[in-house]
Amino acid sequence: MPTTMQAAVIDAYRQPFPTIKQVPRPQVRPHDVLVRIVAASINPIDLKTKDGGLKLLLPYDLPVILGSDFAGTVTAVGSAVTDYAVGDAVFGRVTKDRIGTFAEYIAVDHNAIARMPRNLSFEAAAALPLVGLTSYQALHDIMHLQPGQKVLIQGGSGGIGTIAIQLAKHFGAYVATTTSEDHFDLVQSLGADQSIDYHTTNFADVLADYDAVFDTRGGQTLADAFRIVKPGGQVVSIAGLPNARFGKAYGVAWWKRLAFGLATRQLTRLEKQSHATYTFLFMQPNGAQLTQLAQFVEAGIITPVIDRVVPFDQLNQALAYSQAGQAVGKIILKIGQEA
Template identity: 65%
Template sequence: MKAAQINHYKQTTLTLTDTPVPVVGAHDVLVKIMAASINPLDLKIMAGGIRPLLKYHMPLTLGNDFAGVITEVGAQVTAFKVGDAVYGRAPKDRIGTFAEFIAIDHTAIAFKPQNLTFTEAAAIPLVGLTSYQALHDIMQLQPGQKVFIPGGSGGIGSLAIQLAKHFGAFVTTTTSPQHFDLVRSLGADKIIDYHQQNFADVLTDYDAVLDTRGGQDLQAAFKIIKPGGHVVSIAGLPNARFGKSYGVPVWKQWLFALATRPLSRLEKQTHATYDFLFMHPSGQQLTILNELLAQGTLRPIIDRVMPLDQINDALQYSHSGHATGKIVIEVATTSADQNAH
């Protein structure tokens, strides 16, 4: 099968190569991938930025989420059958969706929403699960609360805004003027032109912030958070609380605590809570999102669709930061596959 791989960290382009079709374990299904989506995490893995949390063996097939059709089921799998159309986010230690096939644990997938094409469905898993786990599981966002979600026209932002509105929150975001109409249609209540204003200068008393950038933006989030509020980051640094909850060695928890000492000080000063989110795959949570997608409460925002043999052009465009919503990689298409469910 064709697969887009790196042979070492800091490799700037992927190599499209022939590799064996993955072996299916007892709890796995083999999926013919129809489409996959690009996420900033792919670029971070290529650059070696994920190594403090997880080390990969090389060569490594990249890609974290997908939609496709099951072609084989493991001996212990009863919830799915050959021919089912599914989508999912691959477990972190078994990524590889920029390929024609993937073997994946059946608990990480869900049936593809029937009202979405494979291309549309592939745009959902990583950003959908990240948004759900941040807003629902960690923040426990309540109706009437104020949440700041920067980058409203991006992959995470465009989905998180919709989900936050479903939970009844007042949503503020940042974007460029040309995207005001889009983020307003997604449910944004307040929009900041980040070219003209710094969010930390105009916002105050927020219940929650979903940080997608880290660095100075993450520290600035504590300027707008209210006492008892919650800052959740997918781009910052993991703290000792994260390390303990994930069972990492004590020495690494100590390193996390040392690296995030400035954030810990901000927590104490603002009487807020900081959590780093390392999203986990969940077929069960995707099934919850399926209902919202079927109702039209959530909809994927797709910037462009590109074939697998243009994966490097797609990654370069993603790196530019100009994408509106998701970039989807089309791996295979047939009319029969499009109608599978």
């Protein structure tokens, strides 16, 4: 068996694009499976990692292979793994300290993966792990969204938005979303009850008394979210800044907690003024939750939305397209062939 593989590597932060080169195949630890990757998806975190925007939270030793989620076939199992076998079709989101799915192979802890939904292709399955887990953990684990509650989901036509709308409707919520008017038909087909064209309308001028906001934009959009939540409501963000409460919960160093607190003083003021709770979501890989998402897919409750599938050798064009922010759903990299 060859000992090397092709992978997309950055050697320095702010490198314009990763370089696809030959690198050693990953070593399999006792609790790992080795997966031959058929497809991977591009996510905003890949661009942030490349540009060094996450160094405070996720300091990587360079060079590093980019990529966070995947679908593929198990080719080897670690000595302590009993729940997967060679030949299993799996999908997953790797742990943040072991990224590297823009490659032909990945070694991943067996607790971070699940068997692929039986009714999805590898490309469609690769579209689900990161956005599915992020949406599930925001809406289910943090918001505890209940039937009849009202939630605003920002960026409804994006990778996370398209899944979050479907999940929120499954949980029985009334869903408003922001997107461009061109995508109203799409988000409404996914279950959105109210669509707001962010080009022409500030959502905070037309919405009020919401139980929760799922923020995917940050900045002023995040600040405006506090204008529409009711007292006791929640604002969950993946694009804002981690606060001191987040730092304490994750046991980060005291000086980082201090930095988080200073950086989020405005958000803390908005929390107090609105009597709402702000949570920065740092999604965690979770194989059990992936299994739940796979069951939702097989039951027809959620369906991944794919913008395009791009060959691995066109990675840089795909990253540039992702950077432009116009993708509807997910951008998928086709890396290997199905068994």
